[in-house]
Amino acid sequence: MSAETMDSVFIDIELDEPAASDPELAKKLEEVCTVGIFKATENGTEIVQGQLDECVLCYLCEEAAPEGSLRIIKKYEA
């Protein structure tokens, strides 16, 4: 699953199946993200695209998800 993106957004988030459909993980992601990028639904995790540009690159979501299943994609090149 990949969030739709907007021009001003500097990251994207990819969350693989089956993690994306896991309602427990969805709750966890909603809890750890301090800027509201994840919303828990009965179908799993919804990425709130309007919040993506609020990301503070804390990586708590990557730590909360099963290893390798969630990736923060940086849309800039240093």
Add this chain to the structure above:
Amino acid sequence: MSILLNKDTTFIVQGITGREAVNLTKECLDYGSKVVGGVTPGRKGREVHGVPVFDTVAQAVENHGSQIDGSIVTVPPGFTKDAVIEAIAGGIKLIVVVTERIPRGDVAEMVEFADMNEARIIGPNCLGLIVPEVCKMGGIGGPAKDAAKSYKPGVVGVMSRSGGMTTEISSSLTAAGLGVSTAVSIGGDAIIGSTYAELMPYFEADEETQAIVIYSEPGGRMEAQLADWQAENNSRLPIVAFMAGKFMDDESMKGMTFGHAGTIVEGKEDSATEKIKRLESAGITVVERIDEIPDAVKERIGS
């Protein structure tokens, strides 16, 4: 001893012809700092308080004849990323970014670029850093005569997200006879170049520093990172945290936020009460009033 700055540190001011930059240039010069140049595109040949102005960082470096240690970046938000990258490309390793309201993606990019090039960014949205009676880089402490009153040499390293509180805390330490080794205004934005935990190794290596004081407020993860760092590294330095904003945990204050962008977050770990628990569990002393800081530091260092 000190961290990041010393009496020989040279730096430039990017955006030096702007009003705030003109003021802070004078403040730094009056305090004894070595401001060796300024950069504003199209203004080469001018001077600001005797400091030569150049069009580019490369020209400033060439004129100086050797590596320049630092740069204060005061250019408008839309140009800050390019200014920082230009400074780093010019071999500068310490960048103080004063500018606020920089797009978050730009900050992320310039912090990553700095990491890749072994440069350190302080800020954005900060007042810089100061080594009492040696030099200051940025508007921290205000005019030299005021900075001289608030900052005396001593044994405490100070780090604060709030620029004003950096001086307020330092002033209380100075008045108590403890003094300050180095004070760093790390910046109030959500993404910054140097966090508390990232600066701790510098203080750890500074023999003069015997304790650390940080300013803390609800929001953000920096205190959690510091607590983790403290627990993992068994630091020789006792830390005292001044925790502001506990009143925000009151039910009637829900939804209210502080002004710093880094505090406008909603995580459960971010409340003052949770932060206090986490800090104390890592052995960090937490006080809730400024006038409690000096005694807490004295108790921790046994003086």
